[in-house]
Amino acid sequence: MQKIKEVNLKVSYTSLLDFQVTVLVIYIIILLAVYLAPLAFSCPCIMDRHTLRPRPDIIGRRGAPMLAPENTIVSFNRALQNGASSLEADVTISVDGVPFLMRDRTLRRTTDVGKVFPARQFEDASLFNWTEIHSLNAGQWFLKSDPYWTVETLTARDRLRIGNQxxxxxxxxxxxxxxxxxxxxxxxxxxxPEHPRHRSWFMDTLWAVQKAGISPKRVTWTPDTDRGRVRGLPQSANEKLSLEEIRQRGITSLTLHYSKASHTDIQEYLAHNVSVTVSAVNAPWLYSVLWCSGVSSVSSDAPQVLRKVPYPIWLMSRSAYRFIWLTSDLVSIALVIGIFCFQNYHMIRWKMSGMQNYNPEQIVLNAVANRTNRDLNVMKEKLIFS
Structure with a gap:
């Protein structure tokens, strides 16, 4: 009977030891993965500050739509006042050939067309003539809906001006x-196709550029149609293209959404003299990352926010990054060892006190044999502490 108990105790102790070894191995693997994880990280802002490119230009995307109704004169004015060097607009051609600015297919969201022309509110915006379009109010919707929760920051004079847009x-x-x-x-x-200006819309656009008196070199053309007829304007595209396609289409720049513009792609385009504009950039951290990536400009709904970023908010040299990484790893290792020693203080003290010849198996087996001498009591105490 006693031998059976001894065998069972040995099996239990061996199983416990195997489990502890397995947990220890898993813990060490996870710890090493955490320590080596920075090797897999890649950030454009880990660079030498002397290689940092000039600050990207800010393009007012539909003006400054957080401060005024999108695609209106007051919105574009606000964008320029807040540091935008360029303006981006959505252009539609009216039925009588006048290019006007409208983002949506219809006029319902940003005008009072439902009040002025209730029977035509679902029609395509391009099927209205310019006289009809210009009679609509394009500012009251902004004051009523307050899409960016900024109306309460406006002065009474600003609200009056916006309401009359x-x-x-x-x-x-x-x-x-x-x-x-x-x-x-x-x-x-x-x-x-049913529009009367379907074939001459690009001529209407060129006419507007000429009438405005702006240099054609300052007007970038993005539609991927009729490029051969507008060679006098800089050519851009709103999609990611191969370098071969860019050369074939005569494109000099790309306008990409930030989710489609990786650091690798940006570097490849820049290496082949293709400038990159990244759109929908409203956060300072994203603007900083793209600045480090080397983009020439960003299109933003919030130029008033980006103007407050005179320098990347996070920029670090590779040597400083490695120093912080190694220091953090060493401090972490010291903490792990310290916690381990603290939790196993009694076991370490026991082994250093000359009790190495005793082991848990012997203590338990002696207890089974009802040994009550002083050495057995000491070993039981050490087992409890361990």
Missing amino acids: TVCSLVDMLRLAARANGSALLDIRRPP
Whole structure:
């Protein structure tokens, strides 16, 4: 009977030891993975500050739509006042050939077309003539809906001006850009096939550029149609293209959403003299990362926010990064060892006191044999502490 108990105790002790070894191995593997994880991290802002490119230009995307109704004169004015060097607008051609600024397919969201022309509120915006479009109010919706929770910060004078805004023509926007010595990026929506200007829409756009008096070199063309007829304007595209496609289409720049513009892609385009504009950049941290990546400009709904970023908010040399990484690892290792020693203080003290010849198996077996001498009591105490 006693031998059976001895065998069972040995099996239990061996199983416990195997489990502890397995847990220890898993813990060490996880710890090493955490320590070596920085090797897999890649950040554009880990670089020598002397290689940092100039600050990216800020393009007012539909003006400054957080401060005023999008695609209106007051919105573009706000963008220029807040440091934008260029303006981006959505262009639609009216039924009588006047390019005007409208993001949506219809006029319902940003004008009072439902009140003025209730029977036509679901029609395509390009099927209205310019007289009808210019009669609509394009500011009251902003004051009522307050899309960015900024209306309460406006003064009474600003609210009055915004409330009287009308739909902006392309000519008016380009004139404003020319007076500010700025440039323009045009996202033009081609009229539908049934539209009377379906074949001549690009001529209407060129006419507006000429009438505004702005240099054609400051107006970037983005539609991927009729590029051969507008060679006088800088060519851009709103999609990621191969270098071969870029050369074939005569494109000199790309406008990409930040989710599609990786650091590797940006570096490859820049190496082949293709400038990159990244759109929908409203956060200072994202602007800082793209600055480190070397983009030439960003398109933003919040130029008033980005103007407050005179330098990347996070920039670190590789040597400083390695120093912080190694220091953190060494401190962590010291803490792990310290915690281990603290939790196993009694076991370490026992082994250093000359009791190495005793082991848990012998203590338990002696207890089974009802040994009650002084050495057995000491060994039981050490077992409890261990």
